[in-house]
Amino acid sequence: MAHQDKGKYFKKHPDGTKVREDLKQEILKQVKDNNIACRAAEKIAQKMNASLREIGVGIDLLNFNIVQCQLGLFGFDSKQKRVPAAASVSPNLETAIREALVDNRLSCLAAWEIADRLKIKRLDVCAACEKLKIKVKPCQLGAF
Numbered sequence: 001m002a003h004q005d006k007g008k009y010f011k012k013h014p015d016g017t018k019v020r021e022d023l024k025q026e027i028l029k030q031v032k033d034n035n036i037a038c039r040a041a042e043k044i045a046q047k048m049n050a051s052l053r054e055i056g057v058g059i060d061l062l063n064f065n066i067v068q069c070q071l072g073l074f075g076f077d078s079k080q081k082r083v084p085a086a087a088s089v090s091p092n093l094e095t096a097i098r099e100a101l102v103d104n105r106l107s108c109l110a111a112w113e114i115a116d117r118l119k120i121k122r123l124d125v126c127a128a129c130e131k132l133k134i135k136v137k138p139c140q141l142g143a144f
Helices: 021-030 038-048 050-059 093-101 108-119 120-131
Strands: 036-038 065-067
Touching: 021 036, 021 038, 021 050, 038 050, 038 065, 038 108, 093 108, 093 120, 108 120
Parallel strands: 036 065
Antiparallel strands: none
């Protein structure tokens, strides 16, 4: 959603969309100053055996901002991105990224999976995407 939609995240979802009460309570425990970190949302999903998408919907319905993207794409102080382009990209990483592209974009989920498979940091995958001029989208939580 665009900056002008901040605080209206619930509008991304059909009327009547609900969040499970147990997820709502876990989300509320992790919110600070109307924000919840991506890593905190991931931990909630793991703890509650829920999908990141389900947690993202809950965050939207509660109108909280998702911050500190684990790929460095948004939610860091006044900057939109935290990750600079990599100086270079290894052939293995470039191949993994290019093989995972859908409509010339790399999903957040695919970026996480590549990082896990290659045993590198998630930020390194995103830095490679910056170098290769590949957009990382969509977010597993439904942000941006």
